[in-house]
Amino acid sequence: MTRTSAVSLIRSRTLSGVAEYAYAATAPAGSRLVFLAGACPLDEHGATVAVGDYAGQAARAVANLRTALADAGASIEDVISTRVLVASARQQDLGAAWKVVRDAFGDHDVPSTLMGVTVLGYADQLVEIEAVAAVLDELEPEGPAGLPAVGVMKG
Numbered sequence: 001m002t003r004t005s006a007v008s009l010i011r012s013r014t015l016s017g018v019a020e021y022a023y024a025a026t027a028p029a030g031s032r033l034v035f036l037a038g039a040c041p042l043d044e045h046g047a048t049v050a051v052g053d054y055a056g057q058a059a060r061a062v063a064n065l066r067t068a069l070a071d072a073g074a075s076i077e078d079v080i081s082t083r084v085l086v087a088s089a090r091q092q093d094l095g096a097a098w099k100v101v102r103d104a105f106g107d108h109d110v111p112s113t114l115m116g117v118t119v120l121g122y123a124d125q126l127v128e129i130e131a132v133a134a135v136l137d138e139l140e141p142e143g144p145a146g147l148p149a150v151g152v153m154k155g
Contacts, residue, residue: 005077006031006134009110020102021109025080027134034072034135038085038128039065040121048124054086054093057127058100065129076105078133082112085128087120097127 009022027033041049041057042064050056069075084101086094098114120128 005108006136007078007080007108007110009108021112023111025111027080028136030136031134032137034069034074034078034133036065036068036072036131036133038130039068040125040128042122048122051124052126054088054096054126055100057125058084058097058129059104061127061129062101062104065131069131069133072133072135073137074133074135077108078135079105079108079110079131080134081110081132083130084112084114085117085120085130086115087117087126089116091116093126101129 006027008026010024010026012023015023039061041060043049043060048057049060066076069078082101082105084098086097088094094114094116101112102109120126
């Protein structure tokens with residue numbers, strides 16, 4: 001069964017086309033919003049992976065983001081915005097992390113902010129990805145008087 005994404009990406013006709021993402025996104029009323037904690041480059045034991053490697057850490061953070069989305073009943077196509085934090089003042093490092101994140105999203109190029117920060121929370125951490133997703137959950141068939149069929153009391 002195919003699920004339709006709640007997210008509509010908006011491309012500006014008046015702002016520069018140089019940005020590799022939509023400038024805005026919307027989701028309809030009734031969408032379930034999923035607010036994700038920053039996805040970090042941690043393995044299943046909580047250790048930072050790819051120490052010193054911006055692209056490697058971005059790849060693990062994307063993988064962890066996908067896992068968190070799936071656990072919330074969402075996918076990367078449901079993401080409505082991201083914030084990518086990179087512990088560096090060098091644009092080259094930000095670009096290395098951004099390329100991995102951008103490639104992971106493919107045609108679903110959501111509004112994003114890429115930020116260089118001084119430090120992140122875990123030892124040797126260089127990358128973190130925050131995201132918000134919007135999901136259109138399937139509605140249950142209606143029972144009597146428009147009530148959901150599941151859990152309707154008969155009496």
